[in-house]
Amino acid sequence: MPNLASVEIDTPANKGETKIRRSYRAPDRLLERPAEGINTMADIFLKARERFPKRAIMGWRDVVRTHDENKEITKKVEGKEVKQTKTWQYYELSNYKYLTYDEFEERIQHASSGLVNLGLSKDTRFNIYATTAINWQNMAHACFRQSIPFCTAYETLGEEGLQHSLIEPQVVGVFTNAELLPTLANVIRKADTVKYVIYDGKPEDKHLDTIRKVLDERQGKLLTIEHLWAEGKANPAESHLPTRDDVACIMYTSGSTGAPKGVILTHGNLVASIAAVELHAGDLLSPTDTFLAYLPLAHILEFIVECTMTYMGITMGYGKVKTLTQASVRNCDGDIKAFKPSIMIGVPAVWELIRKGILSKVNAGGSFKQKLFNGALTIKKNKIPLLTSVVDNVVFKAVREQTGGRLRFALCGGAALSRETQEFLNNALVLLLQGYGLTESCGMTAILHPEFYSYGPSGGCVPAIEIKLCDVPDAGYFATNNPPQGEVLIRGPSVTKGYFNRDDVNKESFQDGWFLTGDVGQWNPDGTLSIIDRKKNLVKLSGGEYIAIERLESVYKSSNLVSNICVHAHSDAKQPMAIIFPREDNLVAAAQKIGASGDLEELCKNRDVAKMVMDDVNVVGKKAGFKNLEMLQTVLLVHEELAMTAAQKLSRKDIVNKYEDEIKKLYM
Template identity: 30%
Template structure:
């Protein structure tokens, strides 16, 4: 027999063996379920919280913890003391000191010591121990960021975090508006952003860099402006040599600002007190019930620390004695490698990262028809389990196919959280099945300390954000210009929140627009009550646009739906009242398109790639019941993906719609010609 013939026979034999093995596993699966009561899948039995240890510490420890809370003031700095108590001074925050180096963790005592030294050093530099004194932090996520935050809290100072996506002009304006005298900077990029148009904020007199180095050019510039330059290490040493007693703020004192992104002019600084932050953390913990947290829990810190939801999640983990490992660089590049080392039990993802994860999994499965078939069958079976409250990683399907993808995130994940933007329900349930854990969907805004609604544990229906968390009242208000009326169960979402912000820093007029006389926060989001009492976010007042024929389009809803295509990495839908169709700006997923053309990035392949993507848009539109005008008629191929660096994304990975329109202005104009 010829060599090719042998290969054919070998392939046939291998396929037959796979089929036999699969049949055996399916028989084993059915027998396993018969012994465990397969009828329970199809009855209205109470949810089974499978595979979770609900007691992370003993009842005596819980009593002692409650006593500890009662004896200590509601102050963010005390979160570390509480975590130290619960964990018996366990690991607190970790970082990777160099590429491929193992993670190093500070204990709670070490972080407390460093924070107190840093805070005392700030006082030596002229900082004032009161909640009228603001200290800026303009740096990427890292341990030093957290040292600086808790250092300010230790001595009653207020944290004012900035981030790159605000842009150089906005960072300059915020620094000047808040009269910041001290700024902790990540390095050259942040110093450059503050030097807007060759000027430097006049109030700023001290820059503290995360690392001990800064280019000579920047050092010379700072010296020209009369700005003192130090490193975090030098400030800590200064505080160690000049210790100060703690000066903790009262619970209702201002703790931090959270600046809104994507605005014109000076970004609004949402004010958050110590009580509001920690009450929000407690509400979040109640929203996660029956799941509980403890010293064995680990969070992988992916979000920028300037984002309020990231800090809420970290405080939640630290209040239970757990630890946080920070991402070591670019999220999309490093998060799989970092997750393997950190081995988180809890993860917080924006929908964009969740979609990226599912795309990577499906791309890998598509390499093998056998494994893809097993995965599809496994997802279908696990969805039935999940509808009855069973989320696990020890099923036959996990052993056969899903374990590989669970190990991509460290293999220990037991609960996930997604928030900051709309989530596609199909992608979310796929991730729940593959990872074998429940993923909560959180909805909130900076004005509500990042949280307000959450899906209850075990809820599998998609397209909504669940129920209000404890301490949240919600109602809908008419939006007559868009024909949304509360009597129909649709309108602007308004909330009264016990942990909600008191308004915007030194902006009384903007505060009056945000909070009415009865204390309701007006979110600007359009919601719809569902028959089961859940809230569905259907639109955004400011982002809806009308087409020439009078039809309204909600671009964010359409983008979320179309993003489920494996051919699309980024999508932005835009419209114009002069035309009766919408357009789509798309950066393709070239890796996935590589299976359809040898070189999808080449100019010769552009027509084919556009055609493939257009077919996908039409297919998804038909499957989801979209109106014809909701499917983009014209496609613009973007030369680069959306990112923080090019001003198209916020730190929470939301699209900066005005930024995208500005950057791709010419492409949008040409699309209508």
């Protein structure tokens, strides 16, 4: 085992900065490519196909039928109980079906030829506004093959965000799904450069008519993806392969602080990131692995991981959030159990949900089952010889079977995960690694390798990135601290050169070739990086001390009474407060113990219930070592889910604005 996860390079540090650190696996260079001759995303697939022509590259499931089930629910309306019937829809899915690399190459050729026949080229821009599935990747690789830059739009973007991602880059063509056509239909007239819309699925005629009318006025075309393939097959076009400096995509952020920003990523950026993952974590992967893909492909983490799996010959299976588990399917297994992945990635919200789901089942099993489970966790946590393998095979086997029984390791990215959740899942389910990345670094900046496993750190820097920390004086973060702390600055072949049409933001975000992430990091003694704060989310309290609200949220969210939480503070307060969307089943059970009852809306209005939740959350904070000034002063319980961005991050401004009056009454 190496001594350090990252090493200092032999250049003097500037005042107010740490020395530059690189991966211990490549201390003398920054990786640009995984192998000679592989410089673009087109090369990535062509090389993989050459190595694995008959291997399954991707799998999917068809919807066999839908099942509507009526359920009677009781709600209180004006103090009276009223019974209502609600219809719930469940899916019956086929077994997984697969395409080989050769078969996928055929689809790429047909789709890329179809795009060329429509008139798209290196000088035009395409947009992929679709759910995570084979056709998303098909359109991306079709664009790569013809040097067509594409833009991404989250499927959960509202009309305003979608409109921005179409108009700003002057998009000519769009690929989307039937279920997203209504949103596109509402904005397409304003996006006056759009001439071609390609879709899959079976949409309603009225939405097709709206879009067709607009495109006809522009001498454009509306067609299915099958039609595109057929056109491309009938009229094959020569490939126009890109160079490493060509723009591969403009990946729009989720817009948590305003209009989405378009991050310009070149072929060289993406290829360097894939090379870095292969060198940094390739020893964890094997050709027999399988990867479950379900996060939005418009999120850089999912996109770069899928591209890495493709390059390394690891079969992927596509799933959907609503069909991952048994809860929303009928007469079949959920995607996880059906596909039996050995590798998964997820954002903190996914892992928190899994942890709370496991605990909910355990608690429903009675006191004996709870004691058995908690005892098994203690044995795993303390690594008691002989007993560890026993509890793995007896107690935790049933937990692992819910994910198919083959899961070897998982990665959490997108935001910080609480130590409690990481430790719980590591013991009960799977080795859970953390990572740190941004769209601007092609998703990968640091990854925790098992060689340096501990709870909290994001790992050592990947071999395409070098990192230094810069003082944040107001908050007390200095390069001279022990351990060294400061804003994370990154540089390397996988780092973007800037944002599309945003010179103002580029000037703020880049300094002497370094990208200023806005995240506050800490170098640990073993060379791993921990992300401890976010500069924009540091709040100064009345006592003059700063608190990091994102860090508080990551810990407080692990309370079993919390489904989601937004910590809020202002400068004339001594402590923060929180807006909490509770986990309904656990809240109802806990409320009964203090003599409170009612539906979720009623319980949220009950201040005794609110105090109970606050006390529980503060206990979680105390266990995590929070100071008194980091404990919650008050909480506002809400019965509606908190506003989120397309990347599943809190939309703070929207949340605080929505509950402004209630916050003022509680938080003086």
